[in-house]
């Protein structure tokens with residue numbers, strides 16, 4: 294794909310480790326597996342369904358997974374119950390281990406369309422550099438399971454391969470990848486995102502929402518979206534060299550009724566100049582009418598390889614994301630720390646009060662004001678398994694609701710008599726801050 298310029302690859306490889314990796318890869322490559330020879334502009338769609346992981350090795354030619362170039366002879370680990378596509382612009386040979394992994398080749402891909410989207414974005418970045426303005430702000434929307442997150446990943450990777458440093462904004466509180474479910478945030482992308490990347494070591498800014506759907510507290514969700522948009526503008530204003538790179542915004546798959554209003558509001562808040570609508574003509578038309586000439590609306594095709602996930606699969610993916618936060622991925626060997634916090638050393642809050650009728654509220658208070666109310670939580674046994682976000686705020690004088698969070702703990706036990714909360718944490722020692730915000734989300738995989 295020389296015409297796109299993306300061939301000017303910036304590899305993530307650490308040169309020192311490369312020789313060692315290649316020796317290991319050759320040993321793995323000799324294991325029994327299945328080889329696939331791909332023609333130019335085709336992709337190998339791989340579904341790891343079994344209980345064990347799979348390995349993918351590029352034996353010859355050039356190929357990429359969602360925009361991240363494969364390094365020849367280097368093993369790519371695919372976790373169980375994941376899917377991906379190895380795409381090639383010029384042809385390649387791929388080996389998959391074990392042989393039993395389900396995979397098929399397709400020559401019907403929307404990659405040419407997607408690379409055109411990338412080219413248009415790159416032209417806007419060049420213009421932004423020339424005119425010293427902010428780069429393109431692009432939002433990807435569509436129903437669930439149409440490949441929104443995958444397209445964001447592809448566009449970010451293509452940008453990084455040209456030496457750009459785009460920002461990724463994830464507004465998906467259910468299946469987002471910036472942090473654990475129940476959050477929205479920004480990642481400053483400085484290297485290509487691999488298929489097994491946990492994304493935990495990119496510079497990030499995370500806000501705690503506390504539920505896996507925006508419908509739980511729309512007012513809070515929109516307040517945090519607006520706060521995130523402000524933070525992005527400030528970040529770009531302070532670091533002008535970054536602003537030309539623009540950002541890609543991922544969204545939830547809720548596109549009807551209030552979900553539609555949320556998307557439109559978010560697009561206006563971020564002042565998007567382009568919205569890519571995946572696979573939904575009605576949504577495309579509604580947005581064309583709504584935005585007129587204020588934003589470019591593009592209807593993009595969905596890849597036939599995108600997997601539709603059942604509710605239970607989505608719930609499992611959320612649980613796995615939280616588990617990975619505490620334990621690292623399967624092969625990392627990390628175990629979380631368990632330590633005690635005295636009730637007197639911490640303050641726990643919940644955001645949003647019960648939906649009381651206006652007649653029950655103090656004079657002058659509207660029902661939606663309760664949505665942003667900070668409510669003191671008294672620790673009790675019912676908190677066991679619940680996630681608590683650690684606020685960056687130093688005191689309650691700050692606006693806790695709109696302050697970013699710096700990490701998460703999970704409640705392991707509550708000893709009401711000793712007034713002690715036992716928590717599970719990815720890092721050892723005392724908490725760096727003492728204000729904790731209660732999430733609706735729980736994590737059950739706690740060691741006994």
Ligand SMILES: Nc1ncnc2c1ncn2[C@@H]1O[C@H](COP(=O)(O)OP(=O)(O)O)[C@@H](O)[C@H]1O
Pocket residue numbers: 338339375376377378435436437438439440441442443444468546596597598599600601
């Ligand atoms: N071309 C493809 N071939 C195989 N799997 C794909 C392809 N594109 C996306 N997927 C997989 O489909 C699933 C859903 O895609 P995703 O981008 O998460 O959808 P959405 O964000 O719209 O819900 C993901 O597991 C992703 O890895």
Ligand SMILES: [Mg+2]
Pocket residue numbers: 441442443465468
């Ligand atoms: Mg998604």
